[in-house]
Amino acid sequence: MKALLCANGTLALQECEKPERRGNEVLIRVSRAGICSTDLEIVRGYVPGFSGVLGHEFFGHVEEADDASLIGKRVTAEINCACGKCDYCNKGMQRHCPRRTVIGIVNRNGAFAEYIAVPRENTIVIPDELPECSAILIEPLAAAMEVLEQITIGKEQSVLLVGDGRLAQLIGRVLLSEGISLTVAGKHQSKLDLLKRQGARTFLPDRFSPSPFDIVIEASGKPEGFVRALACVKPRGTIVLKSTYAGGFQFNPSSVVVNEISLVGSRCGKFSEAIGFLQKYKPDFSYMISARYPFSQALEAFEKAKGKGVLKVVLEME
Amino acid sequence: MKALLCANGTLALQECEKPERRGNEVLIRVSRAGICSTDLEIVRGYVPGFSGVLGHEFFGHVEEADDASLIGKRVTAEINCACGKCDYCNKGMQRHCPRRTVIGIVNRNGAFAEYIAVPRENTIVIPDELPECSAILIEPLAAAMEVLEQITIGKEQSVLLVGDGRLAQLIGRVLLSEGISLTVAGKHQSKLDLLKRQGARTFLPDRFSPSPFDIVIEASGKPEGFVRALACVKPRGTIVLKSTYAGGFQFNPSSVVVNEISLVGSRCGKFSEAIGFLQKYKPDFSYMISARYPFSQALEAFEKAKGKGVLKVVLEME
Numbered sequence: 295m296k297a298l299l300c301a302n303g304t305l306a307l308q309e310c311e312k313p314e315r316r317g318n319e320v321l322i323r324v325s326r327a328g329i330c331s332t333d334l335e336i337v338r339g340y341v342p343g344f345s346g347v348l349g350h351e352f353f354g355h356v357e358e359a360d361d362a363s364l365i366g367k368r369v370t371a372e373i374n375c376a377c378g379k380c381d382y383c384n385k386g387m388q389r390h391c392p393r394r395t396v397i398g399i400v401n402r403n404g405a406f407a408e409y410i411a412v413p414r415e416n417t418i419v420i421p422d423e424l425p426e427c428s429a430i431l432i433e434p435l436a437a438a439m440e441v442l443e444q445i446t447i448g449k450e451q452s453v454l455l456v457g458d459g460r461l462a463q464l465i466g467r468v469l470l471s472e473g474i475s476l477t478v479a480g481k482h483q484s485k486l487d488l489l490k491r492q493g494a495r496t497f498l499p500d501r502f503s504p505s506p507f508d509i510v511i512e513a514s515g516k517p518e519g520f521v522r523a524l525a526c527v528k529p530r531g532t533i534v535l536k537s538t539y540a541g542g543f544q545f546n547p548s549s550v551v552v553n554e555i556s557l558v559g560s561r562c563g564k565f566s567e568a569i570g571f572l573q574k575y576k577p578d579f580s581y582m583i584s585a586r587y588p589f590s591q592a593l594e595a596f597e598k599a600k601g602k603g604v605l606k607v608v609l610e611m612e
Numbered sequence: 613m614k615a616l617l618c619a620n621g622t623l624a625l626q627e628c629e630k631p632e633r634r635g636n637e638v639l640i641r642v643s644r645a646g647i648c649s650t651d652l653e654i655v656r657g658y659v660p661g662f663s664g665v666l667g668h669e670f671f672g673h674v675e676e677a678d679d680a681s682l683i684g685k686r687v688t689a690e691i692n693c694a695c696g697k698c699d700y701c702n703k704g705m706q707r708h709c710p711r712r713t714v715i716g717i718v719n720r721n722g723a724f725a726e727y728i729a730v731p732r733e734n735t736i737v738i739p740d741e742l743p744e745c746s747a748i749l750i751e752p753l754a755a756a757m758e759v760l761e762q763i764t765i766g767k768e769q770s771v772l773l774v775g776d777g778r779l780a781q782l783i784g785r786v787l788l789s790e791g792i793s794l795t796v797a798g799k800h801q802s803k804l805d806l807l808k809r810q811g812a813r814t815f816l817p818d819r820f821s822p823s824p825f826d827i828v829i830e831a832s833g834k835p836e837g838f839v840r841a842l843a844c845v846k847p848r849g850t851i852v853l854k855s856t857y858a859g860g861f862q863f864n865p866s867s868v869v870v871n872e873i874s875l876v877g878s879r880c881g882k883f884s885e886a887i888g889f890l891q892k893y894k895p896d897f898s899y900m901i902s903a904r905y906p907f908s909q910a911l912e913a914f915e916k917a918k919g920k921g922v923l924k925v926v927l928e929m930e
Contacts, residue, residue, distance in 0.1 A: 340866065382847070390847035390871065444872070520865060529700065529708035535869050542864030547838060548658065548856040550877035553708065554762070557875040559868035 297407035298592045298609075301345040303337055307592050310347075313403065313411040320417045321358035322369060327351060327405045328430045329599040329607045331460060331515045332538060333398070337596070340540040341399060349406030350398035351433045353420055354611070361414070368420045370432050371405075371412040372565050373397040378415070389562050406592060408611055418565045427579045428572045430608060431464065432565055438464035439571060440563030441534050447474050447509060454478070454507040455494075456522050457514030458485035460605055461536060463582060465513055466494055471575050477507070479522065480514075482603050488581055512536060517543035529553040534560050582606050615725035616910045616927075619663040621655055625910050628665075631721065636732040639676035640687060645669060645723045646748045647917040647925045649778060649833045650856060651716070655914070658858040659717060667724030668716035669751045671738055672929070679732065686738045688750050689730040690883050691715040696733070707880050724910060726929055736883045745897045746890045748926060749782065750883055756782035757889060758881030759852050765792050765827060772796070772825040773812075774840050775832030776803035778923055779854060781900060783831055784812055789893050795825070797840065798832075800921050806899055830854060835861035847871040852878050900924050 297310045315321050328351035336344050350373045356364045375395045376388035383391050397412065398404020420429045438461060447453060447469070455466055458480025466489045469476050477495045479502050480486045486496035497504075504526050512523040513536040520543065523533045535557055550557065584605045587595035592609055599607040615628045633639050646669035654662050668691045674682045693713045694706035701709050715730065716722020738747045756779060765771060765787070773784055776798025784807045787794050795813045797820050798804045804814035815822075817840075824846040830837045831854040838861065841851045853875055868875065902923045905913035910927055917925040 387848065392847075529710075530705065535865050538866040538869050539864070542862050544860050545863035546857070546860030547853050547875075547877070550875065551853050551856050552877070552879050554877045554879055556877070557865075557868065559865070559870070559872045559874070561870055561872055 295408035296589060297347045297403070298349070299346065300337055300348045303339055305337060305348075305593060305596060307590070310407070312409050315358055315411050318360060318414040319411040320356055320364060320369070320414055321409060321411050322354040322371070322417075323357045324352055324354040324405050324408060324410055324611045325368075326353055326426060326430050326611065327609045328434075329595060329609070330434060334596070334600060335515075335539050336399065338540045340538060344399075346398075347403035347405075347407050348398050349404035350396070351430060352405035352410070353429045353432075354405075354410070356417070357409070359414065359417075364417065364419070368422070368429065369417050370420055370429065370565070371397060371410075372416045372418060373399070373433060374562060375402060375413050375416055406609060408589070418569070421569065421573065424569070424572055427583050428577070431579055431582060431606070432568045432572070433562075434461055435464050435468070435571060436563035436565050436568035437461065437536070437561065438468045438563070439567045440560050441465060441511060441536070442468065442472065443563060443567070444558055444560055445509065445532060445534060449473065449475075451508040452477070452505075454504065454510045454523075454526050456510060456512045456519045456526070457537075458482055458489065458496075459513070459515055460582075461515070462513040463488060463605060465511055465536070467492060467577060468571065470494060471571070471577075477504070479504070479526070484603050485605070507531065509534070515539055517541070524549060524555070527553075527555055530555070532556045532558060534558045536560050583608055586610055613726035614907060615665045615721070616667070617664065618655055618666045621657055623655060623666075623911060623914060625908070628725070630727050631729040633676055633729050636678060637729040638674055638682060638687070638732055638735045639727060639729050640672040640689070640735075641675045642670055642672040642723050642726060642728055642929045643686075644671055644744060644748050644929065645927045646752070647913060647927070648752065652914070652918060653833075653857050654717065656858040658856060662717075664716075665721035665723075665725050666716050667722035667927075668714070669748060670723035670728070671747045671750075672723075672728070674735070675727070677732065677735075682735065682737070686740070686747065687735050688738055688747065688883070689715060689728075690734045690736060691717070691751060692880060693720060693731050693734055724927060726907070736887070739887065739891065742887070742890055745901050746895070749897055749900060749924070750886045750890070751880075752779055753782050753786070753889065754881035754883050754886035755779065755854070755879065756786045756881070757885045758878050759783060759829060759854070760786065760790065761881060761885070762876055762878055763827065763850060763852060767791065767793075769826040770795070770823075772822065772828045772841075772844050774828060774830045774837045774844070775855075776800055776807065777831070777833055778900075779833070780831040781806060781923060783829055783854070785810060785895060786889065788812060789889070789895075795822070797822070797844070802921050803923070825849065827852070833857060835859070842867060842873070845871075845873055848873070850874045850876060852876045854878050901926055904928055
């Protein structure tokens with residue numbers, strides 16, 4: 295089969311062995327996969343030593359499984375593959391299992407390939423009524439919804455979202471759907487306009503002189519976003535951190551201490567919550583798809599995904 | 613009067629005007645003042661442009677006040693002098709008033725002087741039964757107790773304190789008094805032994821290979837403490853940040869995001885809580901006082917306070 299391999303920061307579309315199922319794994323023929331900022335950051339070195347197939351946002355159809363009722367089903371997969379035995383797993387914290395592998399990120403091949411094998415317990419059947427553009431966004435939408443799993447936002451609280459990219463768009467959509475009054479500070483007018491149409495107040499950096507906010511969600515994917523979030527949060531306020539990237543920045547936590555700020559790291563969320571959201575609100579996420587490429591043009595797709603103003607770039611495997 | 617002035621990072625004991633009361637201020641003849649790590653950091657540049665009298669841990673006797681019943685009373689002062697009118701003040705968040713001055717730290721002369729004038733509402737009468745070594749620690753003890761105002765620590769949770777210095781000693785004392793099982797990672801055997809005698813498990817860095825902790829309190833006063841705290845906290849755990857210092861360090865928040873860590877900045881606390889603690893537990897804090905200097909030797913006292921293994925150094929004004 296063909297797969298997009300990443301080794302030492304270099305991408306190559308290569309012919310590889312089709313994966314074999316191990317244990318209770320399910321073999322999926324990948325249909326579509328989305329390129330995430332994390333994929334771009336891994337190529338830039340965010341996961342030192344990463345070597346393998348990238349890709350963790352996808353859906354496909356089950357080709358082999360112990361459970362015959364799964365064959366042919368349209369599925370995606372929860373990306374954290376847990377051991378199922380440790381204290382974290384026993385507490386329902388599989389996403390934090392210290393022995394986990396993570397599809398396309400940590401010690402497990404990802405979905406930028408014609409086939410992927412994933413544990414049965416990670417396999418999620420996608421309801422038939424969900425259109426393709428929603429099905430492909432289940433993983434990042436779950437990550438967006440994790441914010442509301444971790445913090446409670448009162449209707450009277452002021453909320454700033456820093457960033458207007460792929461993940462920020464989904465976070466904005468979730469918060470606005472929940473009736474939360476939202477301000478967005480972004481860098482791209484076209485992306486800000488998408489959130490403005492949904493009811494957000496939006497600002498470009500040079501026109502932004504904010505009153506401080508009770509809650510700031512940092513999803514810019516850039517170190518500058520952290521600095522902006524700190525500058526925009528009220529004393530005793532909360533900053534939710536969603537960005538992961540290679541590199542870092544010079545930081546002095548004194549202002550966090552003096553202003554008694556809370557910072558809350560936030561990563562993956564529950565796929566069931568994301569599917570529930572898609573079924574409840576039936577969002578038309580076609581605006582999130584900036585471009586589609588046949589898998590044979592995966593390298594061009596990666597170049598496209600790096601561009602300014604670009605949201606989700608989709609690889610089509612079949 | 614004599615006062616210890618700090619300007620451009622240089623300390624000098626000088627003859628100055630005795631302060632005049634403004635508005636409802638109370639004039640206090642300073643009796644004792646403690647040197648805090650924040651004082652040392654201000655000299656190192658932690659508060660850019662600071663120029664004035666340092667010192668915010670003190671007690672003295674009221675010499676002048678509108679309220680005659682205060683005259684002669686032994687008092688200290690809550691260090692955050694709020695405007696009393698803004699939204700923060702109206703919500704009871706005077707310590708976060710954006711227009712506040714802070715005794716010996718922000719735009720207000722401090723207590724390393726023979727006299728200090730402070731607002732009436734900041735003046736706290738010290739109960740007669742509290743010994744001198746407790747009276748002088750009310751401010752840092754309140755800061756230590758702020759941790760328990762901000763987070764709830766369950767009896768089953770594992771807690772690591774990073775640091776064994778002045779503030780860390782008080783935090784350790786508070787947590788141990790509340791029956792919390794505590795591990796301390798410090799650098800000075802003699803200081804660790806003080807906490808060990810109170811029931812803490814203690815470790816020097818080279819002997820420390822911890823299982824991760826539910827809660828880590830970073831009170832080392834050093835950037836390395838932050839790095840250690842991050843390395844020692846469980847996924848979904850909480851780090852309380854107590855250290856303020858000049859300078860910074862290279863930081864990538866990705867591990868905070870991936871492990872969904874919460875960081876909680878923590879600064880000053882309520883003096884009433886600290887006094888309540890002192891009355892309830894009657895701790896003998898004489899072990900916290902490493903040295904006493906007559907005010908005329910304030911510069912020597914500062915040198916002493918920088919030394920390893922040294923806890924509180926006290927200036928005696930009378």
